[in-house]
Amino acid sequence: MTYINQLEALCRQSGCTMETEVSLAGYTTFRVGGPCRVLVHVNSGRTVQMLVQFLRREGIRFAVLGRGSNVIVPDEGFDGVVLLFGSAFGQVIRQENRLICQAGASLRAVCSAALEAELTGLEFAYGIPGTVGGGLYMNAGAYGGELSDVVVSAEYLDREGNLLQMDAEQMELSYRHSCFMHNGGIITGVTFQLQPGDPEQIRTEMEQTLEKRKAKQPLEYPSAGSTFKRPQGDYxxxxxxxxxxxxxxxxxxxxxxxxxxxxxxxxxxxxxxxxxxxxxxxxxxxxxxxxxxxxxxxxxx
The missing domain is CATH 3.90.78.10 (UDP-N-acetylenolpyruvoylglucosamine reductase, C-terminal domain)
Known part of the structure; x- marks a missing residue:
């Protein structure tokens, strides 16, 4: 049995879907790139754990992809398995003033959930075209705010395949940086601490943020957002x-x-x-x- 057959069996067991020889251009905001060998639409942290343990045990190359808003895929594609953290892995649950999010939840959906719950603190993130997992990985931010301002903890898979929790203080969050960039951890969930706010004011700030983006950024063309990090001392x-x-x-x-x-x-x-x-x-x-x-x-x- 080939690893693809084994992977297919694991996907059936966990209730997630997989495809073979899928072009990744349609899964990135730059709209470029070749195919991957296998694309798996994951649906839970436990599924991620099971699949990653299998892939590492078998020595199979793999990568994690969210909304593909900060990724450039080579023209020849990716000769391995891509674990897609998308809508099937995008649940958002409110718990008092906290939002507990699966890693595949889009930042826009999380911001909308915050508005619906009348919680303030994420207005700056409205319109950032990524997932909460990818957003925390790079400590995404805009207009004076960063996810480090509101994140309290994350669930992640470590190199040994253990599903663990980490508090924000341990994440080494700074400008476009987190410890997940070098510790091999795979973020599977993020919890945000927000504050009660006026829904009309929250809505207004989100709409204004989106209008700023439309006015200043070339949103009519595919891109990966800002192409270069801000250098110290200039833009x-x-x-x-x-x-x-x-x-x-x-x-x-x-x-x-x-x-x-x-x-x-x-x-x-x-x-x-x-x-x-x-x-x-x-x-x-x-x-x-x-x-x-x-x-x-x-x-x-």
Whole structure:
């Protein structure tokens, strides 16, 4: 029995679905990338634990993918198993002033749940196109707020396959960073501590946040959001703009004319186009300003 047959049996056992030879372009916001060998739509932390233990035991390559909003998939795809943390793994439960979220819950859905529960604290995250798991992994933030402001704990799978809890104080949360980036942990759930608020004020702040995004960001094109991390002492978008790089393109990839911090897929871009353009931007900015820009999206390997 091949590992795919075994994986299929495990998926049937846990009630989740799997597909083979699936293009990952449709599962990322950049809309680029080749196929993976197997795509599994996970449905619980226990399912993740069972699948990861099997994959590691068998020595099979695997990766975790949420909404794909901070990922660039190579043109040749991923020769392994992708565990998709999506809507089947997106339950959000209110417990007094806390929201307990499965890792596949979209940040937009969590923000909507907070509004419905009349809880404030997540307004800044409305419109961030990711999941709570991916968001905590990189400590996502916008407009003066970060998930580190409201997270209290996370459920995660460690390298040994144990399902554990971690308090926020242990997560090493800082600008676009958490300990999960280097400890091999896979986030399966996140708990947020919020505060009672006025629903109309919460709604207004969320709508204003979304309008800011629409006005300033090239949301009409596929992208992975901000392409480069903010360097200490300046802003990536300002450095790119002063270097005259707005509108620079390679193939179907372009430095957005609307917001120079974004590389966008103008149509038909490949992963190779995006990475070549990012490299040219980094080189030019380094030569002209001395700043070294660091790529924010992760390249799936």
């Amino acid at each position: 990536a978008s300002r450095l790119i703009e002063v270097c005259g790089l707005k509108g620079l393109s390679v193939g179907g990839a372009e430095v957005s004319r609307k917001h120079s911090g974004f590389i966008i897929n103008k149509g038909g871009a490949t992963c190779a186009d995006i990475l070549a353009l990012a490299d040219r931007v980094q080189q030019t900015v380094r030569e002209q300003t001395g700043f070294q820009l660091e790529l924010e999206p992760v390249v799936l390997k």
